[in-house]
Amino acid sequence: MTLTPRAGGREILRLAVPAFGALVAEPLFILVDYAIVGRLGSASLGALGVAGTVLTTLVNICVFLAYGTTASVARQVGAGDLPRAVKQGVDGLWLAVGIGLAVVLIGWPLAPAIVDWFGASPEVAGQAVTYLRISLLGAPAMLAVLAGTGVLRGLQDTLTPLAVAVGSFALNAVLNYLLVLVLGWGIAGSAWGTVVAQALGAAAYLVVTVRAARRHRVPLRPDAAGIRAAGTAGVALLVRTVCLRIVLVVATAVATRMGVAQLAAHAVATQIWTLLAFALDAIAIAGQAITGRALGAGDVARTRAATRTMVVWGLGYGVVLGGVVLALRGAIPGLFDADAAVRAQLEPVLWVVAVLQPLAGVVFVLDGVLIGAGDRRYLAWASALTTLVYLPAALAVGPFGGGLPALWAALGLWMAARLVTLGLRAYGRSWLVTGG
Template identity: 75%
Template sequence: MPITRQDREILRLAVPAFGALVAEPLFLLADYAIVGHGLGTVAVGALGVAGTVLTTMVNLCVFLAYGTTASVARRTGAGDHARAMRDGVDGIWLALAIGLALIALGWPLAPGVVDLFGASPEQAGEAVTYLRVSLIGAPGMLVVLAGTGVLRGLQDTVTPLVVAVGSFALNAALNAWFVLVLGWGIAGSAWGTVLAQTLGAVVYVAVVVRGARRLGTPLAPDVAGVRRAGTAGFALLVRTVCLRIVLLVAMVIATRMGEAQLAAYAIATQVWTLLAFALDAIAIAGQAITGRTLGAGDTVATKEATGRMVRWGVWSGVLLGVLVVVGRPLLPGLFDADPQVTEQLLAVLWPVALFQPICGVVFVLDGVLIGAGDQRYLAWAGVWTTLAYLPAALIAADFGIVALWCALGVWMVARLITLGRRAVGAAWLVTGA
């Protein structure tokens, strides 16, 4: 496949986006590695439960990034740069408000939420500790989402990469110091992540403030604009709720299979998430390019770019699947897994690798339709694919975590069908700011 001008634009956006996207799973992978070596299997399982709750929380608010990317990119393509920055400022205010609300609600609800997973009493206590400390960083986490969306919409994925690399390095250093040197236990791992994410949010705010002042955009919250940012993301919220239901059901089923199965599933989930974010780098390019080209009224360029990105998604998925197979014997050692966990983990990594090419296409098409503002269709598609998954998951509950991962494969195939049908049509090609 010869490299075209479109390929170069995709790579210009996707390569830096990859580094920024993998930051969040790298935060948790660093936590898993440090906690696994310093605190043992029970703590790893607790981290799996708490990490699932936190990932759910962040993903439910991912519209702060995706919705902002789409709106800012469209206005940029239409040449309305001041209004594009206004949308970005409104998104950051909304993120801050939601983050503070999550602290107020999440702290008293943490024990009840953890109990839903059916973990052992020792694991549950550790999970509540990690979750409560991590909630303090919720405003920072969500401001990072909104700030990232602003810069992606402005076709800048390099700044998020710089911030992500710095945050990851700081997170790893602080976690190692707090857990392995100071002996703060699982709370130390959470504090390291909170501090790193909050400093990353400060950097994003500084960048957006500088851009807003350059364009003369007011920095005070615009209540109507913040409300629009929230209501525009409702359909994306429905889509994300469906995604999280799938993953939460899988985690609950894995939890009830036993401690070794839960630990193996938790590690495999973080590996899969890392791969998913790697593939989502192309989807981020899709959001930015689709929003900009449709904002400029160029549907031909939109379709051409979509075709190129789908090809990139397929081949990237093949490459990642091969890397999982090659690295499979080494992964248990990275987490100091005991023999039982190792046996389960080595088995489940096969389906993780097998489904990567399908994931590549699904993620690209998802990003393209988000960039097009086709949120209503994505919401309905999320409902139907979740309904396709649930029976497969219930059947898999009696056959172990390999079968559970195959049920997740059924879900990915259902997403491939629904997104593919939409992409070949023209209903999503709506132009203008």
């Protein structure tokens, strides 16, 4: 079966539109925190920037729980083996819970040292440690959400993740408002609100997965071999993601040393970037599911056709989002109650964020396609190479100046390097491995 442009468009939309809603809801968790915590002052906003970077790093490092599960489950769906697809999903959930518990045990005592690494001032550091420690208690639920999302996406279901994400976001917003602004719990209330919302979201995914397992007569007990296989398969994606997070963590560390206003502005810009990245990733998520299923069914022509369509859509989508950022650049600082100093730092950075969106749209699509194909080893090597391209440019901003715009220009160099490495790979045939 070949994929016509119209059929390809319908299939992409069927998966990408609900994925868009779910993906946008995820960064809105932290954006709501920023909008509410911003009312507590610049120090609290800066603290959330530091702790939020650590938590986002944790989620992104463990995103292989979603991406790897999506690819492996989708490939088994394409091969016609639904029980094996569900079994791999169950193994992924057990792996997620185990990693989450380890994160709590290791991260709690190390929280002050982690915050100190960013070089934050004492008024920022104390609040950052508070937020980080409370949020770490939700790590098992947070990672279970990632794995559960991957299971359903691999099964070609993006509607259920949308429903769970929207419900969790709404609950998070209500709890943050009540705990921070009404009850006066401060930054701790923001953390507790997010933890509760994540726990209920994880419970919803567990219910859906248990039903699927019973329907296909798949055992729910932990399978050491299956969990080990899921972890081993995710190692290369882990390397890829660690490299991506090194880039953003280094950027936050450089911004921290510029001053409180620069840190707060960078924190807001990073959240805007993350929100846009999740929005752009909707097509990439469709790419993971479509590529895994098509290659599992042995259909190379369909994979190629879908890839071409999604690249074009990613480019156009990026142009639209970049235009939205430019149109709203004057209003965005007000959403976070930014003072004059933060506003002055933020506005020029938003220009860079907007210009990079078309490039990001293509990069994210190609990344998703190669993840769906299971081309993990190449992605790991390519990520390491592009990180080495970025680090000298970012670290030079401190001694040579240029401020936040120069720091974000270094991020643009990194994105250009990713486009080259991913584009060359997608043009070839080495990643087109078929079968279950």
